Amino acid sequence: MYLNNTNLMxxxxxxxxxxxERETFFVNRIINFFSNRPSFLNENIFLSKEGDFLVGDFTFEIGGKNKTLKQIKDVKNAFVVKDDIEIGYKNEIPLWLFGFLY
Incomplete structure (x- = not known):
């Protein structure tokens, strides 16, 4: 179960x-982004078998700076969202960047 945001936690x-906490932040930002955008696309967030979440055609695995691509290596359009990193590289995205999805 994920609360609305990490402050409530x-x-x-x-x-x-x-x-x-990382996953709650990610889910909160993704849901907020799509709920504020009128679109023909019905983007929803689902739990994924390979990673943590499936958003449209993209799979996201959430973790800390030592999280690897091992869990999602064979998945197309898969990304690792890492906490405690400043800059992303290839399929790694810093978690803090999702804070800009207002």
């Missing part, structure tokens, strides 16, 4: 799993 409890 911190307000309710003092102990938060870092992975859950």
């Amino acid at each position: 911190r307000a309710i409890t003092g102990y938060i799993k870092k992975g859950n």
